[in-house]
Amino acid sequence: MAGKTNSAGAAVTLAVIAVLVGCYSVFMGLQTLILIESRWWQRTHPELSEVPKPLASTEAAAGKGTEVDAFGFKFEAPWSDLDKIDPGDGFAIVKFRSGLRIVFFDPSGAADVAHGMKAETDAQRLQKTYAVFGDRPFDNNYDFYQSVYSASPAQISIVAPRQAALRTSVLLLWKISLTYDAETGFYSFQLGKLRGFQRGDPGRARYVIVDAFDTHDRQFGLIFTARPDASAPLTQADINRAVATLHPAY
Numbered sequence: 001m002a003g004k005t006n007s008a009g010a011a012v013t014l015a016v017i018a019v020l021v022g023c024y025s026v027f028m029g030l031q032t033l034i035l036i037e038s039r040w041w042q043r044t045h046p047e048l049s050e051v052p053k054p055l056a057s058t059e060a061a062a063g064k065g066t067e068v069d070a071f072g073f074k075f076e077a078p079w080s081d082l083d084k085i086d087p088g089d090g091f092a093i094v095k096f097r098s099g100l101r102i103v104f105f106d107p108s109g110a111a112d113v114a115h116g117m118k119a120e121t122d123a124q125r126l127q128k129t130y131a132v133f134g135d136r137p138f139d140n141n142y143d144f145y146q147s148v149y150s151a152s153p154a155q156i157s158i159v160a161p162r163q164a165a166l167r168t169s170v171l172l173l174w175k176i177s178l179t180y181d182a183e184t185g186f187y188s189f190q191l192g193k194l195r196g197f198q199r200g201d202p203g204r205a206r207y208v209i210v211d212a213f214d215t216h217d218r219q220f221g222l223i224f225t226a227r228p229d230a231s232a233p234l235t236q237a238d239i240n241r242a243v244a245t246l247h248p249a250y
Contacts, residue, residue: 031156031157031158031162031165032158034156034165034166034168034169035156035157035158035165037169039153042153045176047175047179047182047183047186048151048152048153048172048175048176048179049152049153049154050179050182050186051149051150051151051152051186052149052150052186052187052188052197052198053186053187053188054187054188054189055187055188055189055198055236055240056236057236057237057240058189058190058191058240058244059236059237059240060078060191060237060240060241060244060245061078061235061237061238061240061241063078063080064080065077065078065079065080065241066079066080066082066094066096068085068092068094068102068104069249070085070092070094070104070106071092071104071106071107071108072248072249072250073104073107073220073246073247073248073249074245074246074247074248074249075104075242075243075245075246075247076241076242076245077094077096077102077241077242078237078238078241078242079096079098079100079232079238081096081097081098082094082095082096082097083095083096083097090105090106090109091103091104091105091106092104098230098231098232099226099227099229099230099231099232100224100225100226100227100230100232100234100238101224101225101226101227102222102223102224102242103222103223103225104220104221104222105220105221105222107218107219107220107221110141110218110219110220110221112141113138113141113144114137114138114139114140114141114143114144114217115140115141140213140217141213141217141219142195142196142213142217145178145196145197145211145213146188146197147171148171148174148175148178149175149178149179149186149188149197151168151171151172151175152172153172155168156168156169179199180199181199181200181205181207181209182199182200183205184200184201184204184205185198185199185200185201185204185205186198186199187199189240189243191212191240191243191244192243192244192245192246193214193215193247194212194213194214194220194243194244194246195212195213196210196211196212196213196220196243197210197211198210198211198239201236202224202233202234202235202236202238202239203233203235203236206225206226207223207224207225208223208224208225208234208239209221209222209223210222210223210224210239210243212243212246214246220246222242222243224238224239224242
């Protein structure tokens with residue numbers, strides 16, 4: 001009799017455990033998998049933990065500079081020793097005799113991610129997008145980049161709603177491909193009429209990459225660099241001046 005009672009008790013216990021495991025799988029199983037996956041990504045891509053910090057200084061370099069005109073836009077390079085401007089396929093390299101350089105990308109070639117999502121016509125892809133981001137994924141391209149760059153594995157929890165965990169997971173995947181060269185610094189800024197993000201500290205990085213957005217949601221990509229034998233260092237004030245003065249040429 002005692003043996004039957006023990007067997008019945010064990011069966012009940014196993015049944016309760018099975019129910020609990022089933023409930024956990026239903027309500028928190030996906031979140032747990034996403035949490036484990038994000039921690040793995042974090043080990044191989046430590047930059048995922050970094051989110052943009054506001055620039056410490058938005059002061060712009062003064063003095064004589066050079067007006068650069070490319071792809072229907074103008075900006076002031078803070079140096080006056082222009083050597084030449086080499087045109088490329090969708091970009092222009094502005095070279096100075098001092099060894100400093102600016103690469104300016106054609107804004108018309110920038111990917112329009114936010115509006116592309118809204119204009120999606122494939123029913124299956126649209127359904128997947130809505131399942132993760134809702135029916136209004138991103139207001140504009142700046143919002144897209146801000147959402148991606150602000151995502152962090154620390155935001156994923158097993159008790160978070162499924163959609164929130166899945167959204168962060170997708171954002172982290174995008175972040176892996178977009179945050180290269182951010183090891184020495186990752187910043188957000190508001191300079192003049194432009195706002196955006198900067199990857200790299202000019203005092204430590206060989207390349208500084210800037211993604212800026214204007215009030216019309218146009219995206220501008222610039223890379224600032226200096227040759228190893230450059231006679232002058234690249235400074236944050238130099239970058240600030242070029243970005244803050246960027247405007248349409250007409």
